Amino acid sequence: MLEQLLIFTRGGLILWTCKELGNALKGSPIDTLIRSCLLEERSGLASFNYDVPGANYSLKWTFHNELGIVFVAVYQKILHLLYVDDLLSMVKREFSAVYDPCRMDYSDFDDVYRQLRLEAEARAEEVKKSSKLGARNVGKKQDQVQKAKYNQDGKRNGGGDLKSDGGDGDLGKGNVLGNGHVNGGIYVKGVKSKGGVNQKENLGSDNGAFDVNKLKNLRSKGVKKNDTVADTKGSKAEPNKKVTKKNRVWGEANAPAKLDYTDPVAENGDKQVNIMPVEEGESMMDQEEVFSSDSEDEEDAQAGSDTKVQTKSKGWLPSMFRGFVGKANLERTDLEPALKALKDRLMTKNVAEEIAEKLCESVSTSLEGKKLASFTRISSTVQTAMEDALVRILTPKRSIDILRDVHAAKEQGKPYVVVFVGVNGVGKSTNLAKVAYWLLQHKVSVMMAACDTFRSGAVEQLRTHASRLQIPIFEKGYEKDPAIVAKEAILEASRNGSDVVLVDTAGRMQDNEPLMRALSKLIYLNTPDLVLFVGEALVGNDAVDQLSKFNQKLADLSPSPFPRLIDGILLTKFDTIDDKVGAALSMVYISGAPVMFVGCGQSYTDLKKLNVKSIVKTLLK
Template sequence: MEEIDIITTGGIVLFKWGQGKLRGEPINTVIKDHLLADRTGESKAIVENYMIRWLSDNETSTIIMVVHVKTIKVDYIDLFIKEMMKKFKEQYLPNKTIVKSIMNTTVEETLKECQERTKQEKANKKMRKFEETEKGAEKAMKLKKAKGESKKKEETIIVGEGENKTYKFDGMKKQEKPKSNGSTLSKIFAGFNGTRIIDEAESLEQAEKIEKMLIEKNVNSEIAAQIKSNIQTLLNGKKVDTFTLRGTVIQGVTEVLTRIMTPTSPIDVAKEISEKKANGDVYTMVFLGVNGVGKSTSLSKMACWLTSLNYKVMIAACDTFRAGAVDQLAVHAQKLGITLYEKGYDTDPSAIARNALKRAKEDGYDVLLVDTAGRMQGNDALMKAIAKLVHSAQTDLVLFVAEALVGNDAVNQLTTFNRYIIDYAPNKQSKGVNGIILTKFDTIDDKVGAAISLTYCTGIPILFVGSGQHYTDLKLLDIDELISTLLK
């Protein structure tokens, strides 16, 4: 074992144990290329000469990462990571602190325990045939699936029967403004007593407390600085007590975030669809992003919402790369009673999008939703391909799908996707990505700062958020709710 790191999901290193200095920066590479970008459920990666394995924990918002030389087989590593996470939580949760000497001892003892347990288990284990092993069974399934998929090349129109359900989307309506319970602010202002006029020094002190709190919740430092300046201006020379102080801070935060999060040109999807429908045309939406962020699920939620508004919807299956992608959409289409246009796997996605649009126009559909394969922004060929697809479908709305707990790499991803779509537009007049869908919004508690930063750094608005596993768990972004969540 070369190195063991325990980090927060925000990137703060809580503990490091190692035998020596690693060559290069394998940990940073994994964080950038896998944890922040891919999020497909992977738990290992090879970086140069190292194998890195990791395990995340939602309760502590931490990740344990273990590094060893890739040419050395470490049989006990999975067991070790699980045991270490368990022991780390026992030490960390009571006081949210780590005593390095104790943790060093814990690491060494756990290594010995796992080595002995694995050695004993191997001694008791009988030899199995390859097809009986997990890897053998997995390979057999892949071969079976590939054989079945190779036959699917013809154009197929699948009309889902539906489940005769009525879907209600309360989150697509303007909600009553939520009230922050102010628990975070109460802690910050615990030492503020009485009523008095705030001078310049104290206004700066109170504003800096808010700035620190926002940065701890993943808000971009530039945004936090803007809010600090706004709050300082509002407080300076003002007569306040604890109650009015809290209200002034909420006002300062709200003014800046509302300015950042409100799009300069509001997008009303339902209105735009109606306008195209009135002209006898089809409204096309393309969903794109990196692997594993929930594009197909978000598309299905969007399809459900649009059908609840009585629009006639067709889905185009243009993810012809990922095994099972077309079948996954077929299941959603069947449940929702929506038409799916597909031509199987290993076919040109742009051609599928173009033919699906032609068919949608011929058959009188109102909306075409285009699913795409996930891709990393550094792959030039795949990025050019997605730009070609967007323009082949004569897209009206390009939606970038990202997880709510995003980092700086997501900003780079979105910026790159946007640039390729603009640069490779046939008429050089494309507006690029129009909006963002944030998935898993219900899992981030008050760590919404990174989502705010995504819009601030790119200028592209968050239009929708996914907040669950049901088809109706899609809603419009409510800025008031976002601010309330940030300050709760």
């Protein structure tokens, strides 16, 4: 049974809801659908599942794009209602016929809805019965075929008489039977051989059982031609075993000395490493980037001049109307060529194929049935719709102002904690130092926490950054629990009055469950204010796998019923990709988290904000 059926405009005005159902929905499934699906260009999905404690709903929807109306049906996830799609289609057709933008009351639509629901339920029941009847008929036909196969003339295919089998129960010549016999030979361990000889013991005999392919397979597995039985008794010298490197055992008394040569200590206890503080100027985060489209305007002007030349040579009317739509309303077949070209263009810009397909499906859903303006090309309409969709996706849904949140945490007497996570080798430590440099320029006191206790040299690397930036660092060495190290670092920051704690973690692949469990424990135990995923701008399809599995593992391995997921994204190596900027779109689409920082160089100042307009223009160029 349906829990709710709702009709509202794209502006959020509720036009009609089914009073007959009268069920109060638990949670806010409609709001979540709008926020997580419709506003993030996921309207091309077949359905949406709303799962919160005490409420498990499935939602299906359809649009009337010309009128700007949305139709949503809500039902229990455990129920598989077959008539929902049919009912939504009929409700859409009937309500569109009576819709008036100036009208606010549609209480007379209740009777129409009841009739439509009865029709949809009856139709679904008929389909269900016919499918069961068809399955029974198919089963009966299969039984009849089997009986005919075994009963025809009392014989089996390719075999002798069922009744006269020689008394040994072998029903058919050449068949392997349950008693181990094979008509015309002997069956030994699944290998049929001629004359009752096992082929495994007769590879070199002259009775026709020799198989060259088997000999080749044996040679490929290391069986040599001159090997004899005596070799297995130890007459032949054993080959030299490969020497493997032994794993280092930490914390034992007989362990070798600590391999830490980055900080030699003098006899008086003072460190001898002299690292000059850094002076690199203003961070690029505080510089407003002006996006210029002069080059595109020049291209458009050039294209316009080319069009004029063509109109002179080929005539004004044919060129003007070539490629224009001739239908009142757009259909899916009209949109497919333009959408395919857009999908290919997005994929060449490093957008993951799965994301490009979903985006095109969402744009198609938003344009299907819409009336096209006069003298408007389908390609330009699709391009505009895609541009609007990309801007909505890349624009942050919630405001994350780190400087504001830092001052708010300072007023509460606690440090603001940022945890940097990501896969191996993406540049977490380097970009953590860039963020620290930017915060220092805004008069914010920063402390680093060296919680990468797994990778050799990670603590020394972070210590070098801290020395250059002249900021404190909290470290406990290697082979320690990173969750405990982070907790102690936060306590130390509270004691010494640091405003921000930047927590560096070990790089880990999304499939490494032990390391992901340790990361989940760190986040659960310390409840950071911001979890930043550091990812490369070079990745394409792997961006989807990395972020989705990171979030999934953090959710599955967290002991909390409301697990903490990724809050923001820091894209690194952005200066190496030219126009292949699709990883930013893939990451934001799959996680819903905004791109907060963009690393674009090797110095501390090379940290930027994401220019949404520039990214969208580059993707569609």
